[in-house]
Amino acid sequence: MCARPLESSVRFSVANLPNRTIARYPLSRMVFLLSARMRAEVLYPAVAVLLTMAFSGFCNGAQSADLSTASVSRYEYHSVHDPDGIGKFYLGREIAAVMGHQGADWLERPEREQEEQPARLVEQLKLKPGDVVADIGAGTGYVSRRLATKVAPRGKVLAVDIQPEMLNLLTNQMASLGITNVVPVLGTESDPKLPPNSVDLVLMVDVYHEFEFPYEMMSAICRSLRPSGRVVFVEFRAEDPQVPIKPLHKMSEAQVRKEMAPLPLRWVETIEVLPRQHIIVFVRQP
Numbered sequence: 001m002c003a004r005p006l007e008s009s010v011r012f013s014v015a016n017l018p019n020r021t022i023a024r025y026p027l028s029r030m031v032f033l034l035s036a037r038m039r040a041e042v043l044y045p046a047v048a049v050l051l052t053m054a055f056s057g058f059c060n061g062a063q064s065a066d067l068s069t070a071s072v073s074r075y076e077y078h079s080v081h082d083p084d085g086i087g088k089f090y091l092g093r094e095i096a097a098v099m100g101h102q103g104a105d106w107l108e109r110p111e112r113e114q115e116e117q118p119a120r121l122v123e124q125l126k127l128k129p130g131d132v133v134a135d136i137g138a139g140t141g142y143v144s145r146r147l148a149t150k151v152a153p154r155g156k157v158l159a160v161d162i163q164p165e166m167l168n169l170l171t172n173q174m175a176s177l178g179i180t181n182v183v184p185v186l187g188t189e190s191d192p193k194l195p196p197n198s199v200d201l202v203l204m205v206d207v208y209h210e211f212e213f214p215y216e217m218m219s220a221i222c223r224s225l226r227p228s229g230r231v232v233f234v235e236f237r238a239e240d241p242q243v244p245i246k247p248l249h250k251m252s253e254a255q256v257r258k259e260m261a262p263l264p265l266r267w268v269e270t271i272e273v274l275p276r277q278h279i280i281v282f283v284r285q286p
Helices: 003-015 019-024 027-033 036-074 101-107 112-116 118-124 144-151 164-177 214-224 253-260
Strands: 085-090 093-096 132-136 156-161 182-186 199-205 225-237 265-271 277-284
Touching: 101 164, 112 118, 118 144, 118 277, 132 144, 132 214, 144 156, 144 164, 144 182, 156 164, 164 182, 199 214, 214 225, 214 253, 225 253, 253 265, 253 277
Parallel strands: 132 156, 132 199, 156 182, 199 225
Antiparallel strands: 085 093, 225 277, 265 277
8 A cells, every 4th residue: 555545545534523523532532433444444554554664674673783783793992092093993903093185195295106116016916908906095096097007908997985085186186197097986984886796906005904894895895806806905014113104004914814814815925025015915715
């Protein structure tokens, strides 16, 4: 039964009761003043619909609660924590706060070329023309534009970020450089919004440690990988106290491997050719 006929039928029935009856009796009493036919054809079916909706809502709510509970139990929350973190912990590691688009200039700093050697990084990825690469946390496109030249002309780079402002900066950069095979993608904190089974390589440069929902995000990333697709983490080395980066914005190889253990990923190698960062490579398992 659709809602509109039900509404009109109920209004008609009540409207035909004397005004003094409406004023005198509560709604529960008015039900019995309706005709038996009206109760059978309109009121009782309406009650059945409402009960069904309520039960469905209860079941959906219970399912959502189960999912929420599973998510909460995966993480720990501490009120006392590092000021550079969000107070949320995953497998013993506090999650770092995200760098906002206001700090975009830092991504394009001239000294980054020497400190991180992006050309050497891209060389280690062994990309080939036609590959589809997802650059997660692409920011201004500092790495994306370097990847784009390696996979051109048939390949493309899916530049994912959760900040529209960053994607605006990235889009302007690509337009000014004449790069046409970088596609901006607005993701969320738990989903990069990548098509399933579509990506050859997922690259995360200095970004994984800021994922608010690392397990959910990596699960979605795994679904986006083609068979034998690769996932590459580039993180400042936490093992080296000489790396001049705040502790929460560094990760050890052991911690990265620990956090990938629950996922369908197999560690392949860790490449140590960059001045300050690991290149930690995983492959999707069948």
